[in-house]
Amino acid sequence: MRGWIDSHCHIQGDYGSQWNIPIDPVIDATGNNVAGLVCVGTDLDTSREGIDLISQLRNLLPEYPPKIIREADNASSQLTTDLSKFGLWCTAGIHPHDAAIWKDSQGELEKLLVATLNDYPGMLVGIGECGLDYHYDDPPRDQQMAAFAGQIRLAKEYDLTLVIHAREAWEDLFTLLDTEGVPQRIIMHCFTGGPYELSTALNFGAYISFSGIVTFSNAENVREAAMVCPLDSILVETDSPFLSPAPNRGKQNRPAWVSFVGDEISTLKEMDKTTMQDITRSNTLRAFKIADSGKAE
Numbered sequence: 001m002r003g004w005i006d007s008h009c010h011i012q013g014d015y016g017s018q019w020n021i022p023i024d025p026v027i028d029a030t031g032n033n034v035a036g037l038v039c040v041g042t043d044l045d046t047s048r049e050g051i052d053l054i055s056q057l058r059n060l061l062p063e064y065p066p067k068i069i070r071e072a073d074n075a076s077s078q079l080t081t082d083l084s085k086f087g088l089w090c091t092a093g094i095h096p097h098d099a100a101i102w103k104d105s106q107g108e109l110e111k112l113l114v115a116t117l118n119d120y121p122g123m124l125v126g127i128g129e130c131g132l133d134y135h136y137d138d139p140p141r142d143q144q145m146a147a148f149a150g151q152i153r154l155a156k157e158y159d160l161t162l163v164i165h166a167r168e169a170w171e172d173l174f175t176l177l178d179t180e181g182v183p184q185r186i187i188m189h190c191f192t193g194g195p196y197e198l199s200t201a202l203n204f205g206a207y208i209s210f211s212g213i214v215t216f217s218n219a220e221n222v223r224e225a226a227m228v229c230p231l232d233s234i235l236v237e238t239d240s241p242f243l244s245p246a247p248n249r250g251k252q253n254r255p256a257w258v259s260f261v262g263d264e265i266s267t268l269k270e271m272d273k274t275t276m277q278d279i280t281r282s283n284t285l286r287a288f289k290i291a292d293s294g295k296a297e
């Protein structure tokens with residue numbers, strides 16, 4: 001299936017409160033040239049909710065388009081697409097803001113990983129989002145570092161992609177990756193660094209995922225990073241329901257709007273959108289080691 005893949009969104013549980021029924025974000029996305037999404041966990045509850053939602057949607061999609069699409073009142077004319085090809089994946093992990101729970105929940109997280117990998121082969125593709133966020137320094141840095149180090153180890157042990165959240169903490173983040181050892185595949189999600197952070201991350205073999213921030217008028221440094229980022233390392237994401245891209249700033253974000261991010265990257269790289277869709281889509285499949293399943297291929 002051709003189109004964009006939203007490499008990072010939250011549509012589960014309370015994050016998905018804007019949707020009436022679980023399939024809505026998929027219908028909405030498909031109407032806007034989106035071929036798949038990765039639903040990302042931020043703590044134990046949202047990781048479980050993401051796994052439940054994505055497994056439920058994966059069961060539903062093969063029924064499409066015969067029944068529900070025809071009944072869905074928000075179905076657009078573009079919904080002749082075979083939704084059974086829509087790619088749906090998820091991750092599980094503990095966000096740095098929730099790192100205080102790491103000590104007591106790491107065992108539960110690992111159990112959840114093992115169960116999901118067994119019960120739904122190929123569906124759970126990453127650990128995270130995890131990392132370091134010193135903007136608020138809450139919880140304290142040592143707790144954030146312990147949670148991040150633990151999740152680096154899990155990514156390596158289970159051959160999962162590490163989805164990294166980094167904010168005002170680059171030096172410690174790079175040091176931890178260095179001392180723990182870089183997992184086989186890492187993604188710098190919602191990249192907001194400059195040229196130095198970009199080249200360091202690329203030296204670690206990271207994929208660089210750009211969000212709606214690349215469309216913000218005051219984000220010249222992020223656009224500069226996108227311009228020099230190698231094509232085979234670029235991913236696009238929404239981080240829904242946060243960070244709506246221009247021209248929809250201030251509204252609740254949705255996977256469909258990853259197209260605005262992709263369009264901006266296409267413009268910066270002076271490439272046509274279809275080519276950029278193909279490049280970022282195959283990058284995303286590679287970044288998450290998603291086997292060729294006919295989904296969003």
Ligand SMILES: [Zn+2]
Binds near residue numbers: 010
């Ligand atoms: Zn996120």
